[in-house]
Structure formats: C-alpha cells, structure tokens
Amino acid sequence: MEKIKLIETASDNAFILLQEGSKKPVTRNLTPGIQVYGEKLITIANVEYRFWDPFRSKLAAIMLKGSSVSIKKESAILYLGAANGTTASHVSDIASEGVVFAVEFSPRAMHDLIRVSIPRMNLIPILSDAMRPESYKNMVTLVDVIYQDVAQREQAVIALRNAKLFLKTDGILVLMIKSRSIDSTGEPEDVIDNEVKKLGGFFKVMELIELEPFHSDHVAVVAQRV
Ligand SMILES: C[S@@+](CC[C@H](N)C(=O)[O-])C[C@H]1O[C@@H](n2cnc3c(N)ncnc32)[C@H](O)[C@@H]1O
Incomplete structure (x- = not known):
C-alpha cells in the first residue's frame, strides 16, 4: 500500500504531505468537496486536504522551504494583492x-x-488600492499578519502604511518582493536590500527566503513589528 505521511508546519491546518519520496504542501479544506482552481483533493483519516502548488503560490513555496511563518487558526490576516483568490483560499483554510x-x-x-x-x-473581499489603506479603514480590524504580494514599485511604502493602521505590535509581515518590479536596472540584491532597509525602525527582519526554483527573482521578507 502507498505510504502517505503528513508533516506539521509552523501554521495551523497547513502540512507537508510526504508521498512516494516527494513533498507537497496541502491545507485542510475548510469547504470539503469544493475546489478553487482545479487543485487535487485528498482525504486522509476522514479529513479532506487541498494540494497547494508552490509554483502558483509564493506562500506555499516558503512553507515548503521550512519558513517559520506561523498563522494560527484564530489569526486575523490582511492580505494585500489577493488576485483571484488562489493563495487567499489556502490562507482561509x-x-x-x-x-x-x-x-x-x-x-x-x-x-x-x-x-x-x-x-x-472567513474570507472578506475588499475592492481597494493597498496604497490607500484609509479607504478600507472601516472594514478591517487589527490583524496578526499582513501578507503582501502586490508586484508594485513601492513595496515598503505599502507595507508601512498598512502596518501603521492595522498590524498589532509583534504582528508579522510577510512581503513578497520581485526585484524587477521595483527597479529593472539595478542589481537584484541591492534593490531588495534597499527595500528591506526602508522597513527598519518599524520592523525587525526575521527571515529572507529566496523563492527559487518556484518563483525566479523573488524574495520573501518575514518581519515582526517592533
Ligand atoms: C502577483 S499577483 C498576486 C497573486 C496572489 N497573491 C496569489 O498568490 O494568488 C499581484 C496582485 O496584486 C494586485 N495589486 C497590485 N497593486 C495593487 C494595489 N495597489 N492594491 C491592490 N491590489 C494590487 C494586482 O492586481 C494582482 O492581482
């Protein structure tokens, strides 16, 4: 019989599934029987999980790489750049x-x-510009985690504006940076270094994770509000 094992991650309801020597991120499906983007479902011990493709989701990629990012089942998350809900659906799980x-x-x-x-x-869509967090001030509570994946130039500005309004002290920022979205001419390391420096004073950087081979030119910055 095929051997399957679920390894816990630092986050609730998110696991690494070991199957035939391969490691695949999965989340426990909050809405059993419902797929979001054609992802495979698997039931283990009467619990349904959704496969979470690290090539489609940067958060899945850092989970697979062993990030310490810890999202709890009771957490409040502000997700900036939710797109069509692929990763957001797993965060909702x-x-x-x-x-x-x-x-x-x-x-x-x-x-x-x-x-x-x-x-x-638990998933609340908000049609707004993340550059102008005051426009959704009345819809969002204080949060434990800000997850930002907006592929914009002003990454640090967006993170700081939102953190000042919504992130609890000690709360976590997970920022996905693509150096070419910020500056297509500079050295990627310098561009990212520069952006990370702008967070200083407000955040303590805890992890910098390159997303190769899943997402080229991307770095995940994990930082804590001080
Ligand atoms: C790289 S995609 C996000 C992918 C998504 N996080 C996922 O994993 O499924 C970036 C998204 O950010 C959105 N975006 C860019 N700038 C934004 C802004 N200032 N405010 C809100 N959304 C923004 C884009 O429309 C796009 O959908």
Missing part, C-alpha cells in the same frame, strides 16, 4: 476560525475572488 481581509484593486480579479469567498465565511 489555515485561519479557519479567524478572518482574512483580502484587498485587490483589479475588478476582474475581484470578480473571481468574490466567487471564491462565497462558501468561505
């Missing part, structure tokens, strides 16, 4: 008893995100 405020400014992506959120009571 993880924070099964918490809440995910999912900000996205593209109406087309928001259309899909709303569809994903309908059976997920």
Whole structure:
C-alpha cells in the first residue's frame, strides 16, 4: 500500500504531505468537496486536504522551504494583492476560525475572488488600492499578519502604511518582493536590500527566503513589528 505521511508546519491546518519520496504542501479544506482552481483533493483519516502548488503560490513555496511563518487558526490576516483568490483560499483554510481581509484593486480579479469567498465565511473581499489603506479603514480590524504580494514599485511604502493602521505590535509581515518590479536596472540584491532597509525602525527582519526554483527573482521578507 502507498505510504502517505503528513508533516506539521509552523501554521495551523497547513502540512507537508510526504508521498512516494516527494513533498507537497496541502491545507485542510475548510469547504470539503469544493475546489478553487482545479487543485487535487485528498482525504486522509476522514479529513479532506487541498494540494497547494508552490509554483502558483509564493506562500506555499516558503512553507515548503521550512519558513517559520506561523498563522494560527484564530489569526486575523490582511492580505494585500489577493488576485483571484488562489493563495487567499489556502490562507482561509489555515485561519479557519479567524478572518482574512483580502484587498485587490483589479475588478476582474475581484470578480473571481468574490466567487471564491462565497462558501468561505472567513474570507472578506475588499475592492481597494493597498496604497490607500484609509479607504478600507472601516472594514478591517487589527490583524496578526499582513501578507503582501502586490508586484508594485513601492513595496515598503505599502507595507508601512498598512502596518501603521492595522498590524498589532509583534504582528508579522510577510512581503513578497520581485526585484524587477521595483527597479529593472539595478542589481537584484541591492534593490531588495534597499527595500528591506526602508522597513527598519518599524520592523525587525526575521527571515529572507529566496523563492527559487518556484518563483525566479523573488524574495520573501518575514518581519515582526517592533
Ligand atoms: C502577483 S499577483 C498576486 C497573486 C496572489 N497573491 C496569489 O498568490 O494568488 C499581484 C496582485 O496584486 C494586485 N495589486 C497590485 N497593486 C495593487 C494595489 N495597489 N492594491 C491592490 N491590489 C494590487 C494586482 O492586481 C494582482 O492581482
């Protein structure tokens, strides 16, 4: 019989599934029987899990790389750049008893995100510009985690503006940076270094994780509000 093993990660409801020598991230499905983007489902000991593709999701990639990012089942998360809800749906699985405020400014992506959120009571789509957090101030509570994946130039500015309004002291920022989105001419290390320096004073950087081979030119910055 095929041997399958689930290894816990630092986050609730997120596991690494060991199967035939390969390691695959999965999350416990909050909405059993429902797929979001055609991902495979697997049932182990009467619990259904969704496969989480690290090539499609940067958060899955850092989980697979052993990041210490810890999202609890009761956590409140502010997700900036939720797109059509691929990763946001897995964050909603993880924070099964918490809440995910999912900000996205593209109406087309928001259309899909709303569809994903309908059976997920903890996923709140917000059509807004993450550069202007005061525009959603009345919809978002204080949060434990800000997850930012906006592929924009002003990464640090967006993170700081949102953290000042919404992130609890000791709260965690997970920032996905693509050096070429910030500056296509500079050396990637310098560009990322420069952006990380802008977080200093407000955040203590805890991890810098390169996302190769899953996402080229990307680095994940994990930092704690001080
Ligand atoms: C790389 S994609 C996000 C992928 C998504 N995080 C996932 O893993 O499924 C970046 C998204 O950020 C959105 N975005 C870019 N700038 C934004 C802004 N200022 N406010 C809100 N959303 C923004 C884009 O429309 C796009 O959907």
